[in-house]
Amino acid sequence: MTTHPLTCFTLTEADHIAHLVLNRPEAMNTMHPTFWRELDEVLTTLHRSGTARALVISSTGKHFSAGMALETFAGAIQMDDQSPEGRAAIFDLLTDMQATFTKLEALRIPVICAIQGGCIGGAVDMVTAACIRYATADAFFCIQEINIGMVADVGTLQRLPKLIPIAVVKELAYTGRRLPAAKALAHGLVNEVFDTPEAMLAAALQCAKEIAAKPPIAIWGTKQAVQYARDHSVEDSLRQMGWLQGAIWSNVHVRESIAAMQAKRAGSFTPLSPLQSFKELG
Numbered sequence: 001m002t003t004h005p006l007t008c009f010t011l012t013e014a015d016h017i018a019h020l021v022l023n024r025p026e027a028m029n030t031m032h033p034t035f036w037r038e039l040d041e042v043l044t045t046l047h048r049s050g051t052a053r054a055l056v057i058s059s060t061g062k063h064f065s066a067g068m069a070l071e072t073f074a075g076a077i078q079m080d081d082q083s084p085e086g087r088a089a090i091f092d093l094l095t096d097m098q099a100t101f102t103k104l105e106a107l108r109i110p111v112i113c114a115i116q117g118g119c120i121g122g123a124v125d126m127v128t129a130a131c132i133r134y135a136t137a138d139a140f141f142c143i144q145e146i147n148i149g150m151v152a153d154v155g156t157l158q159r160l161p162k163l164i165p166i167a168v169v170k171e172l173a174y175t176g177r178r179l180p181a182a183k184a185l186a187h188g189l190v191n192e193v194f195d196t197p198e199a200m201l202a203a204a205l206q207c208a209k210e211i212a213a214k215p216p217i218a219i220w221g222t223k224q225a226v227q228y229a230r231d232h233s234v235e236d237s238l239r240q241m242g243w244l245q246g247a248i249w250s251n252v253h254v255r256e257s258i259a260a261m262q263a264k265r266a267g268s269f270t271p272l273s274p275l276q277s278f279k280e281l282g
Contacts, residue, residue, distance in 0.1 A: 008035040011042055016212040016271075017205065018052035018109075025061020030069035031122045036100055043103040050272035053216050054208035055107065057130065058114040058201050067121025067144055094153050101155050104129035105227065108220050108272055110211055114204040115190070116197045120144045125152065128159035131223070132207060134200050135190040139181040147176035162230055164189050215253040215269040221245070 001014035008029075010021040020042060022029040046052055059065060079093075080086025104111050104126065111130040119127055119135075121144035127133055145152040152173065160169045164187040172179055184190045194200035211219060221244055229237040253269060260267035 006038050006042070008032075008038050009042065013052055015209070016051065016053040017208045018046055018055045019205070020055060020057045022057075022059040022065060025059075025063075027069070028063045028066035028118070029059050029061065029123075030066050032069040035069075036097065040100045040103065043100070043107060046109070047103065047107050048275040048277075050108070050216075050274045052109055053212035053214075053219065053271075054109050055111045056114065056201075056204045056208050057111065057127075058197075058204065059116060061117075063117035064115045064119045064139070065123035065126070066118060067123050070148075098154050101126055101129045105159075108223075109216075110208075110219065110223060112204045112207055114197075114200050115139050116200065118142065121152070122154060124156045124160070125154040128156055128163060132204075133190045134204050134207075135181045135184060135193050136197055136200050137181055137193055137195055139184070139190075139193075140178040141172070141184055141189065142178045143173045143176060145176075146173060160189075213266060215250070215257065215267070216272045217248050217250065217270070218253060220272060221248045 001012055008022065008024055010023045012019050024030070024035075046055060079090055081090075110132065112132040112134070113127045113130040114134050115127060116136040116139055118140060120142045124141055124143060143152050143156055145156075151157070157169070157173060160172075164184075168179075168187055171177065179187075179189070181190065181193045185193050192203065194203060225237070225241055225244055228240050232240070256267050256269065
C-alpha cells in the first residue's frame with residue numbers, strides 16, 4: 001500500500017484502488033483553500049499516473065462535508081462587487097474552482113463517493129461529479145448556498161438536473177431543504193443506502209475492486225461513452241461510440257477476459273499509459 005501525506009485528506013493506493021479520505025472531522029471537513037489545492041493536486045496526479053483503476057472518496061466524523069468554509073468569504077477569497085473589473089474577476093475565480101470538480105468527471109477512472117451525514121453546499125457540487133454514490137441512512141444533501149444568500153455556483157445546478165428530476169432540483173435549490181438518503185435513493189441520486197458507514201465503505205471498496213478487475217482501457221472507454229451520451233443526442237453518441245470502439249478495441253483483452261472468467265481467475269491487463277505534460281518535455 002502506498003500512502004501520500006496531505007493536510008486535509010488521507011490518500012492510499014493498494015491493489016489498483018485509490019482511496020481518498022476527508023480527514024478534518026473537527027471542522028466538519030469544510031472546504032478551504034488548502035482543501036481545494038490538495039484535491040486538485042491529487043486528481044491531477046491520479047489522472048496522469050495511470051496506476052489506479054478506481055477512486056473511492058469517503059470521509060470521517062459525523063458529516064461527509066459541510067461545504068465551503070464560511071470564513072473563506074471573510075478573507076481568503078476576495079469577491080469584489082464594487083466594480084465591473086471586480087465582478088469580472090469573480091467569473092474567472094469560479095471558473096478555476098469549477099475546474100477542480102470537473103477533474104473528478106474527467107478523471108480516467110471511475111469515482112465512487114461514500115457519503116455519511118451531511119453533504120452540504122460545495123460537497124454536493126463535488127459528489128455530483130462522481131460516477132457512483134453510496135450513502136448511509138442518516139445522510140442528507142442540502143443546496144446550502146441559497147440559505148446564505150447566493151446561487152450554488154460550482155456544479156450542483158448544472159449536474160444535479162442530469163441525475164434527478166428537475167422539479168426536485170428546483171425545490172431543493174429554491175428552498176435549501178434537506179434531501180434525506182431515502183428520498184435521494186428513490187430519486188436515483190444515490191445507488192444504495194446502508195445502515196452504517198462501515199458497511200457503506202465496504203460496499204464502495206468492493207465496487208472499486210470489481211471495476212479494477214476489468215481491462216482499464218475498457219473502463220476508460222465506457223466512462224468516455226457514458227459521459228458523452230449524457231450531453232449529446234443518441235445519434236451523435238452512437239457515432240462517437242463507433243469512433244471510440246475503433247480506437248481502443250483489443251482482441252487480446254477480450255480473449256483474456258473470457259479466459260479469466262472461464263478459469264475463475266483474475267485477468268491480467270495492461271494499465272493505462274502514464275501521461276506527461278507537454279510543458280515538461282525536454
